[in-house]
Amino acid sequence: MTALEFTHHVGHVSKSLRPFALRLTKDAEEANDLLQDTLLKAFTNRDKYADGTNIKAWLYTIMKNTFITNYQRMVRKNTFIDTSDDLYYLNSLESSTDNQAYSTFAMEDINAAIRVLDDSHKTPFLMYFQGYKYHEIAEQLQIPIGTVKNRIHLARKELKDRLSVYEYAV
Structure with a gap:
């Protein structure tokens, strides 16, 4: 498949990707970002697309995997790991103060x-x-x-x- 044909097929299918992105992210801006990331990955990895493969399914898989990767990255970024020996103080009311x-x-x-x-x-x-x-x-x-x-x-x-x-x- 030539680059022009690939671009035409991706452009035609990309209209149906946005509702899927909205269902995954539940936010319009994040859905737009996910769609953009998906299309970027599709064009970057065009050589990995095999002729005869369902391009719509291929793009949906890229989107789903991109969403999962982004979600895992966000969870890792927001995870706090305390390596101290004083873990029992973490939720202790005795160690917290409230100045009211x-x-x-x-x-x-x-x-x-x-x-x-x-x-x-x-x-x-x-x-x-x-x-x-x-x-x-x-x-x-x-x-x-x-x-x-x-x-x-x-x-x-x-x-x-x-x-x-x-x-x-x-």
Whole structure:
């Protein structure tokens, strides 16, 4: 097979490789990289392609093997091997410390957000937070239970908006 014929066949089959790459990587950018690596290897190793062989299967095999090799390389790169004799300290809670700085900042922000709530929303919210039931809050504040639920809901919503910076914090 000439280089021109090979290029034509690979170009024709390469359209069906992208969905396979997407299934393997589950990411569009990584799929594009995998497809590019596969085609590069195919053109580099054109002399290893035997005439009469199913070129589509040959390309799929290259892609699958390239994906596996890349995955294994990534796993090896992210693997941490500790050769010290003190392995028992690795997961020991006694050897770890937590300075609680993050939680202190978070609590300061939460308290500040609660302080700026309107009193009509803050009071029912804080009572509910302290463990009062809706009907107990309604009796104590002498307002309907639906109003209590609504004010607590609005307080939560406002706090959620004010504290959105912590939405994805762990």
